[in-house]
Amino acid sequence: MKNSITIGKVKGIDIEINISWLVVFGLVTFTLAMSFFPANYPEWSSFARWSLAAIMAIALFGSVLLHELSHSVVSIGLGIDVKKITLFIFGGVAQIEREPDDPVKELKIAIAGPMMSLAIAITTLVASRLLSLVEAPEFVTVPITYIANVNLILAFFNMIPAFPLDGGRVLRAAIWKAKGDIEVATRIASAAGGVFGYLIIFLGIFLALTGNIVNGIWFVFIGWFINQASQSSYQNLIVNDIFGKIKVRKFMSENPVTVNSSISIKDMVEDYIYKYKYSSFPVKSRDRVIGIVNIERIKSTQRDSWEYTDVEAVTEKLNESLVVSPEDSVAEAMNKIFRNEIGRVLVMDGDTLVGIVSRTDILNHIRIYNQLH
Known part of the structure; x- marks a missing residue:
């Protein structure tokens, strides 16, 4: 998700906070400190109100994160990888690599989050009652009760069909x-x-x-x-x-134009981009494909250095997100295209470049399909 910051990793899953989630943090903190606490606990100091409000907002963050982690852990256990979890203004979302191929797996993954929220709610509710029995101070019991209520809401709201x-x-x-x-x-x-x-x-x-x-x-x-x-x-x-249902071999554009890694950016712009009207080109060095170069990477280089900078210096080197096999499905190619920053993938048969698939190819196919159906 755009405008997100990675704050850590749990079980190989990147944890991101979208900037929009900061709005929720601010609203929750402000509402608790300026409205809820003054109305219900007027004797509390301003410092206590704002401190507890911030703690409870962080507890909301933790509750949503545990909810999504539960989905993710069960998904990984069922053989479906999870790349990252993003918390944003409306809650959280786990980026599962693919849809479950079985309704039972779907059920297990779906139910894991609400069950975690319900478990947290019950645990914190019991803890709150026990603390009340021993007359613990309100600034201890109130946040715990809040966590219980938040998780009850998370569990029941998410279980709406x-x-x-x-x-x-x-x-x-x-x-x-x-x-x-x-x-x-x-x-x-x-x-x-x-x-x-x-x-x-x-x-x-x-x-x-x-x-x-x-x-x-x-x-x-x-x-x-x-x-x-x-x-x-x-x-x-x-x-x-x-x-x-479509193989990349039947979908790709064959014989893509390639650029030699040793030519200057200036020559590439004049002899390739203006000539062929493409925004990206596979890059070769000694007849071996080493990556892709696109306009965005060229623009990141000072224009007055184009004549002296070779293409290899701005090439995105080959990696898993830029390569598919001719026998892969177009769905697999599409997932990589919309994840990487280049907007296309190279079709490699071993070390041989046989084609290319771009975001434009996919969008045009969808447009034509919609017109015909």
């Missing part, structure tokens, strides 16, 4: 198991997600019209997000289904 919420994924798994068709199951679960999204939007409008403007706007945004996510989830499934 509206795709792509966890409950929607449970619904999809049940329909998939009954019908034996993931496309039908996704269409029904996504439709439920769309309906739920509209209900949340209408509720938000009602709240805004009755004077609760802040909560009303918040509900509208959440409803809009769920509605859009449910639609895009179904569309992504269809697109992956289309490209999952």
Whole structure:
């Protein structure tokens, strides 16, 4: 996700915080310190209110992270890799490498998050009650009770049967198991997600019209997000289904124009970019492909040095995200294309360059498919 900062790694999974999540942190801290605490605990000092508010906002962060980590750990245990977890304004999302190939796996992954949230809620609720019995101070019991309530909300909200919420994924798994068709199951679960999204939007409008403007706007945004996510989830499934049936060999552009690594950037711009009108070119050194160079990497170099800088200096070296095999599916190529910063992949048969697939190729195919269907 763009505008995200990696803060660490857990079990090989990158943990990211999107800048938008800082809005949530600020809102939660401000609301607790300036509204909730003064109304319920007026005797607390300003320092105590702001300190506990920040701690409780961090507890919210931890709760969402544990929720997503539960999905991820179960997914990895079932053989489906997870690249990263991103926390953003509407919660968190685990970037699972591929969809489960079995409804039982889907169910296990989906239920893991709410079960973790429920377990945290029960544990912290019991701890809060025990601390109250021994008359622990309120500034200890209040944050723990807050964690319990937050996790109860996370568990029950996520179990609403509206795709792509966890409950929607449970619904999809049940329909998939009954019908034996993931496309039908996704269409029904996504439709439920769309309906739920509209209900949340209408509720938000009602709240805004009755004077609760802040909560009303918040509900509208959440409803809009769920509605859009449910639609895009179904569309992504269809697109992956289309490209999952096509081999790269039948889809690629053959005999791509290559650039020698030893020529200058100036010569490349004049003799290749302006001539062929491509934004990227495979780069060869002694007849061996060593990577890709594109306009963005050229632009990062001072223009007055183009004549003296060779192409190899700005070449993105070959790596796993830039290469596919002719026998891979276009869906695999597409996943790499939309993850790397180049916008295309090289098709390599061993050490031999046989073709290239670009983001434009994929988008044009989708456009034509939509026109024909």
